[in-house]
Amino acid sequence: MPQAGSPAPTRPYGALAPYFARVYPADGVAPWFHRALALAGAWGVRGGALLDVGAGTCRFSRFWARHGFRTVCLDRSLPMLRAARLGPEAGRLHRVAGTLDCLRERPRFDVVTAIDDVVNYLGAEHGSLVRFLDSAARLLAPTGLLLFDFLTPEARTWYDLDATRSTGEVRVRSRGAFDAVSHLLEVTYEVVTRTGTSRERHRLRLFTPAEVEAGLRRAGFRTRILTRLLGHPPGPAEPAYDVLASLEASPSKAGRLRRVLAAGGAEA
Ligand SMILES: C[S@@+](CC[C@H](N)C(=O)[O-])C[C@H]1O[C@@H](n2cnc3c(N)ncnc32)[C@H](O)[C@@H]1O
Numbered sequence: 133m134p135q136a137g138s139p140a141p142t143r144p145y146g147a148l149a150p151y152f153a154r155v156y157p158a159d160g161v162a163p164w165f166h167r168a169l170a171l172a173g174a175w176g177v178r179g180g181a182l183l184d185v186g187a188g189t190c191r192f193s194r195f196w197a198r199h200g201f202r203t204v205c206l207d208r209s210l211p212m213l214r215a216a217r218l219g220p221e222a223g224r225l226h227r228v229a230g231t232l233d234c235l236r237e238r239p240r241f242d243v244v245t246a247i248d249d250v251v252n253y254l255g256a257e258h259g260s261l262v263r264f265l266d267s268a269a270r271l272l273a274p275t276g277l278l279l280f281d282f283l284t285p286e287a288r289t290w291y292d293l294d295a296t297r298s299t300g301e302v303r304v305r306s307r308g309a310f311d312a313v314s315h316l317l318e319v320t321y322e323v324v325t326r327t328g329t330s331r332e333r334h335r336l337r338l339f340t341p342a343e344v345e346a347g348l349r350r351a352g353f354r355t356r357i358l359t360r361l362l363g364h365p366p367g368p369a370e371p372a373y374d375v376l377a378s379l380e381a382s383p384s385k386a387g388r389l390r391r392v393l394a395a396g397g398a399e400a
Contacts, residue, residue, distance in 0.1 A: 144253075145188075147323040147330035149211035151302040153189040165195040167361045167396055168279060171376060172243055174388040175277045180242030183271060185232060185264075185280075186250030190216040190225060193245070197221035201243065204228055206235070232267040240273040246280040255337035256316060261344065265351035269379060278353065278377040283317075285310070285338045287371035291319050301325060315339070341373060354381035359393055 145152070172178070179200045184193035187205030189212055197203040203225045207213050210229040218225065228234065246254075246264070254264045268278050283290075291308020303324040310317045319334045341358055348356045355378040360366050366373060376389060 144332055144334045145209040145212050147332050148304065148321060149189075149209060149215045151299070151304065151323065151325075152212060153191065153215060153217060154299045155302065155304050156191060158189075158191045158194060161192055162195070164361055165192060167392075168245075169195075169199060170392050170396075171361075171389055172277055172279075174392045175376075175378065175385050176275065177242050177277055180273075181239065182243040182245065183235075183241040185244065185246040185268075186248075186253065187227070188212045188216075188248075190218060190227070192247045193225060194218060194221050196243070196245075197225040200224075204235075204241075206230060206232070232264070232271075235267075235271060237270055240276065241271055242273050242276045244268050244272050244276065244278045248281065249283055249336060251280050251282050252317075252336035252338060253334070255339060256335040259337070261339065261347040262350070265347050265353070269351045269353065272379060275380045276378065279375070281372055281374045282344060283336065283338050283372050284340055284370060285312075285315055286369050287338060288317060290371060291317060310338070341368075341370075344373070344375060348375070348377050352379055353377040354379060355386050357386070357389060357393075361393075361396075 180202070182193070182196045182201040182203045184196070184203060184205050187193045187207050188209070190205050193203050193205045198221045205213060205225060205227045207229065208231050213227040213229055216227070251261060251264055255261050258264070272278055288308065288310035291306060305322045306319050308317050308319045315338045317336045317338055319336065321332050321334065323330045345356060345358065355376070357376040358366065358373045359376065360370065361374045
């Protein structure tokens, strides 16, 4: 049975890295990005410095760089960062192989993002969200915006069966095993190419909305909105949420965020 804080399975993304961008292409995330950009604007952030934690192949961060944000892409997987195929935005985007502990405290970032289950990975490493949220609070400008998503225990069924995604040259299957006590999900990926089959195991800690809300409050985030950036307004037992948070408490800015969310069919 997996235990939080015990050693992670070996080399997540080692086999997946060369194929990740083809199996999960960047075009698919454009609608999400444009909603996120509108929300950042509603919060008053229209440019500046952005940190993308767990940036992978820069699938999301390339959009921020294209829209003028000076972007730092942090990932502990060098193969993932190397596999990023970038266009002209490459000059405004800096890739750093490492973890949050590698970053200096100054200058602070106007936006910090961690997208596509990244905090679930961080939570499995550390046993909770405390390290991630404390680091985010330390690195974010006082009026900046933190934006991340997370999977809840409802998402365990997303991995209960074999899920297959394929492009012409690679087939990726994943299978998950969820431990209801520790809330750890171990996902085994099988990457099948013409030259052979590789396997790797990933470990994610799934969080309830109440755990995330309490973690944000404890780390000093005075604005906290749990929502879905795309799709229907969130209910009480969603498999995934997006989080908008700031160290600043501003009812007028929070009101603007809620209006933008409601206009797009999501609510906080
Ligand atoms: C599902 S991928 C998401 C990548 C990217 N955000 C995207 O949506 O395309 C999760 C990423 O988190 C990275 N990651 C996991 N734990 C990390 C850590 N402690 N520090 C930095 N990156 C981490 C992995 O290497 C991987 O690239």
